[in-house]
Amino acid sequence: MQFFKVNDVYELTETKVKERILWVDAEYTQCYTIELNIERLNLHLRDIKELDDKFDSRKLIFSIEDDIVKYLNSIDMSECQKDLLEKSWQVIKRIALTYNEPDIFNEKTRSELIKKVINELHICKASVYKYLRQYWQGGKIKIALASELYKCGGKGKEKNLGTQKVGRKNYLSYVEPDKVGRNVSSEWKDIFKAYIKKYYFNHKETSLQKVYKIMLAEEFGKKCINDNGELIFKTIPAHECPTFSQFRYWYYKRRNIEKEIIGRKGEKEYKLNNSPLLSNAKYHAFGPGYIYEIDSTPYPVYLLNRIKSENIGRPIVYHVSDVFTTEIVGVYIGTGNACYEGAVSALYNCTENKVEFCEKYGIKIGYNDWPTGGLPNSLRADRGELAGKLPEKIVSNLGISIETTASFMGKSKGTVEGSFNIIQSTLKPYLNGVIERDFRKRGGSDARKHAAMTIYEFTRHVINAVILHNKSIIGNYPLTQEMINDGVRSIPNEIWNWGIKNISGNLRTVSDTYLKLNLLRDGVAKVTEKGIEFVGRIFRCDIGTVENWYPKARNSGYWNVNIRYDSRNLNIIYVIDSKGNRFITCYLSAEENLYRDKTYEEITAYLNDMKVELQSLRDYQNQCYLDFHQNEKDNVQNANDLNLSNKDVLTRNIKENRKIENEVYGKEQAITLGERKEEIIENPTKDQQNTNLKINIFNKIKSIRKERNNAG
Structure with a gap:
């Protein structure tokens, strides 16, 4: 059995009529209802059992009437509307409140009460019936009597304009009334839409004024013949063309900012700088170490070489930030480009004892100045240093899941990106060699000439700024009720220490050697x-x-x-x-x-x-070997040409011949001081060479034998 209550609204499915229950008797047998969505007062006495049967047979369904619209419009009512509301309420208070129910629902009794209030307030009968209808149809609340002017005018609906020009007249029409202009027609709207899509929504970023001029040139011209008989294009009169104001009004009335930015600057630009920010990363981090964010940026300062004091360019700075606390838990400063080693060095710094780490740079701190972190559950990075197969050991051996974000999407890593801005703004007034806004502009300062720090000194500055950040109040940090109860201030170090005590279980540690081998x-x-x-x-x-x-x-x-x-x-x-x-x-x-x-x-x-x-020297090597090979062939050929015809002589007296050759060749190769006088000898013929060779050999052998005999 369905329980029917006062102000319930139901619909009779057969007739599509909606009614509101105004009163239910104490025995729960009968009720009075008023028909909705009509402009007259139409009351009914209904039997509860009959309504219940219709509900069971699905001939009656309950409906929800939303009265919030009237309430919202009543907030901005004018003084005149408020006076009208009070006037109508005075009428209702005299005849329609609960002390007159159910008598007011009887037509005869209602008529007597209405006559009485007419005499008292000097108001017409129609107005009283109107107020009663509004009050009962609106749920028997005062705001139901409010003016319904918000329904007038068709706000937001397209108007069917005729030939009569709407809007402010142009100045020309005061002189020439027939040139008042035209309303925007459906044909013009189609042209506007086509040219906006073609010329405005593209990466050329054409201005709206320029698109309008292109449209006039292409669509609002006519062909005609000039005095020379040539076909030319001529613009139609200005009062027959759409004005720029009409074109601009039509566009902004239907403007889609998301579509405009994506069409003109690209989807990446929209997501980076113009998309809505509908979430806070801190609500998705369940304590210290749940999510770390890591990123790098070239710092806008020039450094010097530690040995030669020469400019080495800009350093690369890595930050690792804890999302839950905004604590900077790790840093790394290098001189190269962004790389895997830089990222894992910053991750390793998260596990280092910060007191010992700062001592390397001559900075003395206490443990609470920069608490030692640990390894996180998840590491959020862009598709750069930690993309691909390199971080597989980090995932499998260290148990850290890696979340990759889109490139150049700083808002995806809002915590670490914000830390860069904070550290840079903190250090900028104290550093030499910082790149200013006018760098590389004519007359601007050259930051390279003001470089005065080494990477060691710059690292000291960064560490001091990080310590300051971790000890500073963070504006608009969403403290939880538990933090407020425990007196936690929105300071990263305090939130970190509170989280370690109350939301532990996220941070993990491994041995130093094991960590290094996996990084x-x-x-x-x-x-x-x-x-x-x-x-x-x-x-x-x-x-x-x-x-x-x-x-x-x-x-x-x-x-x-x-x-x-x-x-x-x-x-x-x-x-x-x-x-x-x-x-x-x-x-x-x-x-x-x-x-x-x-x-x-x-x-x-x-x-x-x-x-x-x-590879480039292959031609040179091939040419060298070719020259060598050709010379060798020539030498062998010359030697063959000089061979004796009698081959037997080549097999006799080899030792004596070697001694003779050694004496002759040795004298030729002897080292002498001064210039050696060379004799010019004419080249003998082949027969002469053979004859001379035989004579020389014979004379040499004869002289050797003579020397032996004399010695004996």
Whole structure:
């Protein structure tokens, strides 16, 4: 059984008539209702059981009437409307309040009460009936008597304009009334829409005024023949064309800001600078260490080299911020570009003892000045340093999930992006070499000439600013009721300490060595007879010597080993020995001094350059060998031409012949001071050469035998 109450609204499904219950008798058998959505007073006496049966048979359904519209419009009522409301309420108070129910619902009694109030207030009968209808149809509340002017005028609806020009007249019409202009027609609207889409919603960012001029030139012209018989285009009279005001009004009336910005500047620009901010990241972080945000930025200051005092450009600064507390839990300052090593160095700094870390830079702090963090549950970064396969060990071995955001979407990492702005604004008045707004403009200051800090000194400045931020009040921080009860102020350090005590379980720690091995890059090296080879360079370790790795490699062949390395300096690599559950430190060998203190990128770039250079020298090498080969062929051919016809003589007296040749050739090759006088000898013919050779050999042999006989 359905329970019917006063002010309930129901609809009779068969007739689509809506009625409101005005009164229910004490026995719950009958009720008075008033028909809604009509302009006359139409009351009914209904049987409750009959209404209940209709409800069970689904011939009656309940409806909800929203009276909030009248209430909202009553807030901004004028004084005149308020006076009318009070006047009508005075009528209702005299005849229609509960003390007159149910008699007021009887037509005869109601008529007598109305006559009485007419005489008292000097008001017409129609007005009294109007007030009664509004009061009962509106739910028997005072605001139901409020004026319904908000329904007038058709606000927000398209008007069907005729030929009569609407709006303010143009100045020309005062002189020439027939040139008053035209209303915007549906045909014009279609033209407006087409030209807005074609010329306004594109990346050329054409102004609305320019689009209007293009539209006039293309759509509001006519072809005609000039005095020379040529076909030309001529604009139609201005009063027959849409004005720029009409064009602009039509556009802004239907303007879609999201569509406009995306069409003119792109979706990325809209999401970055113009999309709504409908959430707060702090409500999605459930305590310290639940989510860290990491990002890097080139800091707008120039630094000096620590050795030569030469300008080294701008540093790269990494921040790691805790979303829940806005605490900066880790920093890293480098001189290169943004890279994986910089990101993991900042992540490692989150776990470092901050007292010891600050001592490296000559800064003394207490533990509460910068509490030591830990590893988070989740790390939020953009698709840069921590994208791809590099962070797989961070996910699998350290248990940190990585959330990647869209590139150049600073609002996706609002906490860490805000920390950059805070630190930069804090340090800017105290630093030399800071890039100003007029940098690179004519007459502007050159920040490079004012550089005065090394990276060590700049790091000290950053650390001091971070400590200040962590101890400062954060405006508009959404403190929880529990924080307020415990007297927590909106200071990152206090929120951090409160969260550690009350919302623990998010931060985690691992051993320092285990953490470093999982943050370093992976690589594969091979053990050879020379040592451990990686990127073409040789590394050695004492364990390899003791365990005879290198002789084994020479006799049994090389084998691969897994390593860890920091690409910023390849003086050291770490071999992972899974069998011995250890890591082995290997150092760059002495003969590789050329590559000492070089980065992985520098070494690989040099090796690639060498390969390119060798390839470029192939033509030179081929030409050299071709010249050598041709000379050798000529020499062999000349020697063959000088051979004796009698081959037997070549097999006799070889020792004596060598001695003779040695004496002759030795005199020719002897080292002498001064210039040697050369005899000019004419080239003999081939027959002469053979004859002279025989004579010389014969004379030489004869003289040698004579010397032996004399000696004997």
